[in-house]
Amino acid sequence: MFDAVFAERFEALLRWRRDVRHFDARAVAEEDMRALLACAALAPSVGNAQPWRFVRLRSPGIREALVAHVDGQNALAAARYAGSDQHAHYLSLKLHGLREAPELLAVFCDERAEAGHGLGLATMPEMLRYSCATAVHTLWLAARVNGIGLGWVSILDPQALGALLDVPAHWSLIALLCLGYPSEHADSPELERRGWQAREPLADRIFER
Numbered sequence: 449m450f451d452a453v454f455a456e457r458f459e460a461l462l463r464w465r466r467d468v469r470h471f472d473a474r475a476v477a478e479e480d481m482r483a484l485l486a487c488a489a490l491a492p493s494v495g496n497a498q499p500w501r502f503v504r505l506r507s508p509g510i511r512e513a514l515v516a517h518v519d520g521q522n523a524l525a526a527a528r529y530a531g532s533d534q535h536a537h538y539l540s541l542k543l544h545g546l547r548e549a550p551e552l553l554a555v556f557c558d559e560r561a562e563a564g565h566g567l568g569l570a571t572m573p574e575m576l577r578y579s580c581a582t583a584v585h586t587l588w589l590a591a592r593v594n595g596i597g598l599g600w601v602s603i604l605d606p607q608a609l610g611a612l613l614d615v616p617a618h619w620s621l622i623a624l625l626c627l628g629y630p631s632e633h634a635d636s637p638e639l640e641r642r643g644w645q646a647r648e649p650l651a652d653r654i655f656e657r
């Protein structure tokens with residue numbers, strides 16, 4: 449099913465998947481959004497618990513509140529660099545596309561997911577959250593292969609987001625995502641291109657015991 453040509457294309461997909469913060473004005477078709485969510489739901493999960501809960505953010509009021517919240521949190525984050533060489537550099541980075549992305553999606557983990565009957569959670573309950581992260585990555589790749597960019601926004605207070613979106617208290621925030629058509633393509637991270645942080649040698653990240 450997966451021949452050498454596919455393997456090569458798949459490797460290109462991984463290389464060209466990007467965190468996207470610059471979107472053009474094109475809308476994402478409703479059937480494409482649904483197809484992406486269906487792909488995300490193919491992700492693995494502990495005990496097959498499928499603890500992901502996807503909240504599509506459709507209301508302009510919620511978008512405005514999110515932009516204000518994330519910009520505020522970003523200003524606080526920037527203040528941590530005040531007085532250092534990195535302060536101006538940090539301020540120059542674009543760290544979300546919440547204003548322009550046509551689709552906004554919040555991904556939560558249902559910490560009380562009934563599916564899976566708790567299998568695999570006895571010693572590591574955080575596996576539910578890791579399962580949701582696999583769904584985000586699956587969504588990310590599915591989006592990219594369809595020409596749609598995804599940007600993960602984490603400069604926020606998860607409790608505040610849960611309250612804004614009025615989700616159950618036992619849903620923990622995994623990701624706030626911007627989706628849309630990217631206005632640029634690159635085979636390297638934006639943070640690398642902007643001189644913040646390059647990819648480091650893989651050999652430094654592999655250990656043997």
Ligand SMILES: Cc1cc2nc3c(=O)[nH]c(=O)nc-3n(C[C@H](O)[C@H](O)[C@H](O)COP(=O)(O)O)c2cc1C
Pocket residue numbers: 465466467468469542543544600601602603636637638639640
């Ligand atoms: C868990 C997670 C949270 C992230 N949060 C942010 C964020 O708040 N703002 C942002 O601009 N990028 C965010 N990113 C994107 C990373 O900066 C990006 O993945 C990294 O620089 C590598 O670039 P690439 O994804 O294009 O390969 C996040 C990525 C992950 C996996």
